[in-house]
Amino acid sequence: MRASLRSSLLALTLVLSTAASAAPPAGKPTPFHARVPDEARVERVLQSLSPREKVGQLLLAYPQVGKENPVEVGGVLFVGGTLKKLDAAKERIRSSSARAKIPPFFAVDIEGGGFNRLKAHPSLKELPLARDMATMEDAEVEAWGLRVGKAMNEVGLNMNLAPVFDVSPKGHMFRNGRAFSGDPKVVKQKATAFARGLAKAGVVSIGKHFPGYGDLDADSDHEQAVADWDEERVRLEAAAFRAADRYLGGVMLSNVVYAKLGAGPAILEPALVSMAHENGWISVTDDVAIRALAERIGTEREEVVRRAFLAGNDLILTTEPPDWSGGLDYFGILTKLAGSDPKVAEQLDAAVRRVLRIKDRMGLLDGL
Numbered sequence: 001m002r003a004s005l006r007s008s009l010l011a012l013t014l015v016l017s018t019a020a021s022a023a024p025p026a027g028k029p030t031p032f033h034a035r036v037p038d039e040a041r042v043e044r045v046l047q048s049l050s051p052r053e054k055v056g057q058l059l060l061a062y063p064q065v066g067k068e069n070p071v072e073v074g075g076v077l078f079v080g081g082t083l084k085k086l087d088a089a090k091e092r093i094r095s096s097s098a099r100a101k102i103p104p105f106f107a108v109d110i111e112g113g114g115f116n117r118l119k120a121h122p123s124l125k126e127l128p129l130a131r132d133m134a135t136m137e138d139a140e141v142e143a144w145g146l147r148v149g150k151a152m153n154e155v156g157l158n159m160n161l162a163p164v165f166d167v168s169p170k171g172h173m174f175r176n177g178r179a180f181s182g183d184p185k186v187v188k189q190k191a192t193a194f195a196r197g198l199a200k201a202g203v204v205s206i207g208k209h210f211p212g213y214g215d216l217d218a219d220s221d222h223e224q225a226v227a228d229w230d231e232e233r234v235r236l237e238a239a240a241f242r243a244a245d246r247y248l249g250g251v252m253l254s255n256v257v258y259a260k261l262g263a264g265p266a267i268l269e270p271a272l273v274s275m276a277h278e279n280g281w282i283s284v285t286d287d288v289a290i291r292a293l294a295e296r297i298g299t300e301r302e303e304v305v306r307r308a309f310l311a312g313n314d315l316i317l318t319t320e321p322p323d324w325s326g327g328l329d330y331f332g333i334l335t336k337l338a339g340s341d342p343k344v345a346e347q348l349d350a351a352v353r354r355v356l357r358i359k360d361r362m363g364l365l366d367g368l
Contacts (some may be wrong), residue, residue: 029153030363031203031244038365045102045356045368046349054099055334057352059313060107060284063092065310071096072331073322074355075159075315076106083117083143085106086155093156102356103364105204105315107159111146115178121151130164130194131177134186138193145197152203158362161206161252161284165240166213172225172330174267182215183209188243195247195285204362205247206284209254210276211266220255220265220272220286224296227258234258242279249358250282254294266299268304273312282314282354289318289327305333310344315353 039131049057056303060075063082076096083089093106098320108117113129127148133141145163152160168181170176180205211234218225241251253276255265262269267285277285285308287293294301306367308316316334320327340349359365 012056014366019052024354032199032204032249033196034360034364035292035359035361037342039160039357041365041368042353042360043245045365046353049102049352050342051338052321052335052346054327054348054352055101055331055338057355058309058314058322058334058348059322059330060105060317061297061330062319063096063325064321066323067092067095069099069323071100071104073104074102075107077119077317078106078108078157079321081212083155084120086120089155098158099235102368103359105159106157107161107206108152108157109161109176110152111162111164111176112144115174118148118151118155118157121155123147123151126241129177129181130190133194134180134190136190138189141190141193142197142200143238143330145194147197148194149198149201149203153201158202158364159204159206159249160198161208162198162237163191163205163207164209164210165191165244167240168213169215171213171215171217172219174215179213184240187240192238192244192247195244199247202362204249204358205244206250206282207241207244207248208252209286210238210251210258211235211258211272212240212284213254213255213256216231216256221290222292224257225254228260229258230260234261234272238275245279248279249361251276252286252317253313255286255290264307265293267313268297268307270311277354282358283312284315285313287317289320300329302333305330309334309337309351310347312347312351314354 023207057074058079059073061073099219109116110116112127116127118124145301164178166173166179166189167184168179173179180187198205216225257265261271264270273283288304288308294304338345
């Protein structure tokens with residue numbers, strides 16, 4: 001009996017030690033690409049949300065003004081000076097998490113070189129420009145992605161609006177060095193390596209600027225940029241993103257007009273948003289708060305928000321605080337729209353479901 005008991009205990013010890021070695025070490029994030037969403041949990045969380053709370057999950061916004069109010073947005077965007085003092089940023093993230101029903105994305109732009117919102121972190125002061133990383137071995141580029149991800153973890157950030165997958169042999173993205181290369185093969189290898197490093201740190205990557213900026217000269221933040229490409233060319237540009245399929249959580253659509261696929265910028269065109277969803281990614285708009293965007297398409301800013309949602313986007317990015325009295329009432333605009341038609345309400349559910357799937361892969365829904 002005692003020998004049998006000893007054998008049983010030994011077997012149990014072996015099972016537990018094997019399980020422990022297979023599990024990720026305590027305190028370390030699970031690689032983003034290693035998890036699949038728990039659909040039952042996603043659905044349970046979705047059904048627990050009110051219409052306003054569902055709309056909130058679609059907003060990726062600048063930190064709110066009120067520091068004591070509930071955090072209702074699906075994601076908080078850190079730009080400008082919000083990360084100059086890391087201790088203050090950590091506290092802001094901790095406080096925001098504590099006040100949120102659903103853990104938010106905490107997003108930032110960290111591409112490389114001068115396009116680095118986390119320069120204040122000592123390990124990222126020398127982060128190379130994408131164009132310079134293109135000359136490195138894939139393993140070194142991945143190591144930089146991992147370093148960025150670890151630095152983000154330390155602060156509490158969990159979403160990087162990077163890397164850039166634009167294949168740019170010339171033009172705006174070539175001149176500023178944000179594109180890795182004009183060679184599609186190089187872009188696929190290096191941007192994927194950077195995204196892989198981020199994913200290993202548990203950070204979700206949002207590739208940009210889908211379906212591709214290419215060799216366009218215009219800066220779409222300040223002027224209308226038009227690509228006269230047919231669908232075959234658009235899909236050829238988008239192939240760079242698809243090379244990194246399992247390491248990306250989503251893509252940020254550009255403000256470029258792809259004239260043969262629609263008269264508006266990509267973020268407002270259902271055909272292009274649908275193309276982004278083909279890989280199961282979430283689609284993220286570029287900044288809808290840019291006044292020039294509304295002026296270019298001859299409409300009010302409120303209509304830009306409505307059209308961005310109706311086009312099928314999952315995260316509507318704005319650099320306006322959601323509770324700023326001088327900004328748009330994003331909650332009001334979208335809640336009213338979703339309540340106007342059952343089909344629109346179904347579309348809202350579909351978008352929130354995609355957002356929650358990404359959050360579940362990140363471990364943010366654990367325990368809910």
